[in-house]
Amino acid sequence: MMKTIVLANQKGGCAKTSTTHALGIGLANRGYKVLLADLDAQCNLCDYCGVDTENASATLYNVFHGQATIQDAIVNIRLGVDLLLGDLLFTKADSEFVQIGRETMLKKTLGTIQDRYDYCIIDTAPSLGILLANALAAADGVIIPLTASRFSLKGMNQLSRFIDEIREDRNPTLKINGVLLTRFNKRTVLNRLLLDEVQQSAEQLGTKLYKTTIRQSIVMDESQVMQEDIYSQNSSIAEDYNNFVDEFLEDEHGDK
Ligand SMILES: Nc1ncnc2c1ncn2[C@@H]1O[C@H](COP(=O)(O)OP(=O)(O)OP(=O)(O)O)[C@@H](O)[C@H]1O
Ligand SMILES: [Mg+2]
Structure with a gap:
């Protein structure tokens, strides 16, 4: 059975996309079959x-409109990794999908490919809308990437309420795997001061702060421009993400 993990935070630029990619490729490097969405x-x-x-x-947008099957919207990007395509037309999702069952479109379609992958890792937009609701309704777990700043901490309460609502209505077993500090700089006093606060916020959400932090590094931008995965260079950020993937998997094995 495929396990579905969502990267969520309505604050922009906290490394949801970077972490989705790094987690997905990291799992594939360890032999798992992965669908990125x-x-x-x-x-x-x-x-x-x-x-x-x-x-x-075809894209996932067409799948949601019943114009294509999920298989039509999936492309293989490398050994062991497929990608479920997004769509620029998703900007209209909140006003367009108004039918009953609008929050379980993704859950239904992913249900048809459960036996093909070990993990589905979902990247979401920086907003609390219908697409995030779909991702959360379909998911087993949520990872919240967070950059250390006051503003991001404030947003956590809103996100937490949103997750609670989905839990109540659609997905009672949804769990928050953890909070991951990204673009972190151990050397700044501000970042160190915020560590305690982030730890407390994570506990309030009923989850943990990952021991691994992902450091701020120019290698991230470079790898995205070059469309290379971060593991292709022996960088310190690759080491961080490898530690994170290992920590993620330790929890997975602990759950069983
Ligand atoms: N550890 C890091 N060090 C330096 N830059 C990073 C790091 N992680 C991500 N970035 C950069 O920060 C920017 C935002 O990252 P990313 O796109 O992953 O965030 P996001 O949460 O998906 O943003 P959005 O909310 O817009 O979807 C990108 O330019 C990315 O290259
Ligand atoms: Mg993004």
Whole structure:
């Protein structure tokens, strides 16, 4: 059975897309079969994977409209990794999908491919809308990437309420796997001061702060421009993400 994990935070630029990609590729490097899913109209995950959604024959948007099957909207990007394509038309999702069952479109369609992958990792947009609701309704777990700043901490309460609502209505077993500090700089006093606060916020959400932090590094931007995965260079950020994937898997094995 496929396990579905969502990267969520309505604050922009906290490394949801970067972490979706790094987690997905990291799991594939360890032998798991992975489906990456792009639920953001910005289609950054598709860009990062070098896939142009505008010329695609079908996207997840078409699947939601009943115009294509999920298989039509999936492309293989490398050994063991497929990508479910997002769509620029997702900008209209909140006003367009108004039917009953609008929050379980993704859950239904992913249900048909449960035996093909070990993990589905979903990238979401920086907003609390219908697409995030779909991702959360379909998911087993949520990872919240967070950059250390006061503003991001404030947003956590809103996100937490949103997750609670989905839990009540659609997905009672949805769990928050953890909060991951990204673009972190151990050397700044501000970042160190915020560590305690982030730890407390995570506990309030009933989850943990990952021991691993992902450092701020120019290698991230470079790898995205080059459309290379971060593991292709022996960088310190690759080491961080490898530690994170290992920590994620330790929890997975502990759960069983
Ligand atoms: N650890 C890091 N060090 C330096 N830059 C990073 C790091 N992680 C991500 N970035 C950069 O920060 C920017 C935002 O990252 P990313 O696109 O992953 O965030 P996001 O949460 O998906 O953003 P959005 O909310 O717009 O979808 C990108 O330019 C990315 O290259
Ligand atoms: Mg993104």
